[in-house]
Amino acid sequence: MCSGRVDMKFVLRAFLNGTDGVFIGGCRLNECNYITHGNFHALNMVLLCRKIMEHIGLNPERLRIDFMSSGEGNIFAETMNDFGKKVEALGPIGITEEIDKDELKSRIEEVTKLLPYIKIVKKEKLESRVENKEEYDGYFTRDEIEKLFSEVVSYYIDPDKCQACMICARRCPAEAIVGGKNRIHVIDQDKCIKCGTCFEACPPRFGAVTEITGEPVPPPIPEDQRMLARKSKKK
Ligand code: SF4
Ligand code: SF4
Numbered sequence: 001m002c003s004g005r006v007d008m009k010f011v012l013r014a015f016l017n018g019t020d021g022v023f024i025g026g027c028r029l030n031e032c033n034y035i036t037h038g039n040f041h042a043l044n045m046v047l048l049c050r051k052i053m054e055h056i057g058l059n060p061e062r063l064r065i066d067f068m069s070s071g072e073g074n075i076f077a078e079t080m081n082d083f084g085k086k087v088e089a090l091g092p093i094g095i096t097e098e099i100d101k102d103e104l105k106s107r108i109e110e111v112t113k114l115l116p117y118i119k120i121v122k123k124e125k126l127e128s129r130v131e132n133k134e135e136y137d138g139y140f141t142r143d144e145i146e147k148l149f150s151e152v153v154s155y156y157i158d159p160d161k162c163q164a165c166m167i168c169a170r171r172c173p174a175e176a177i178v179g180g181k182n183r184i185h186v187i188d189q190d191k192c193i194k195c196g197t198c199f200e201a202c203p204p205r206f207g208a209v210t211e212i213t214g215e216p217v218p219p220p221i222p223e224d225q226r227m228l229a230r231k232s233k234k235k
Helices: 008-016 038-055 073-090 101-121 142-150 167-171 197-201
Strands: 022-026 063-067 153-157 209-213
Touching (some): 008 038, 022 073, 038 063, 063 073, 153 197, 167 197
Antiparallel strands (some): 153 209
């Protein structure tokens, strides 16, 4: 119902499925019927997504957002005709950009996996209202996007500190933490969506989860060494 409901994941999925262009139509800005003003969220999402598309080598013109009322059928028709022609001129996705099909798939999947992290890092900007059209292009800068991807945070459980309390594994939204009773917990980096919940959830007295930026994550402790030796039971 609301353009604010259009998640970047939907847009990326469309491109992943070979869609050549994505159009999002929202109500006129500042004319939202609700206090949410979701169309501003949609606008920010598109501005960010277009910069991310540039970052992965896709032409950002393949994504467009416009605002109009439901009574403006003529504007809608003109907009769609115009966008349709532009997308046709851009050609099939990936081909014009000279990106191999598998490479494009892997780039889009990599970004999709990082979306929860991106939304946390860019939360404030994504929720703001950009009133002035002149600000659109520079709202998210190339440097900012470079930094966003070069400073991606990873999470790691220090096996010497983990007390197998299982709190992180219960809270992880991606089922990325492998643990169990009296087992030192480890993070499956392939499943981790970098939401930071485990970092927040690990009790401070254990402080077993660490944030790692710009360095490789140490390999997980081998499975046969994960049984926790509790100090109180040692003689
Ligand atoms: S950051 Fe932690 S809680 Fe979030 S998905 Fe990764 S392992 Fe799970
Ligand atoms: S919350 Fe901390 S101590 Fe508890 S299992 Fe997770 S990493 Fe280990």
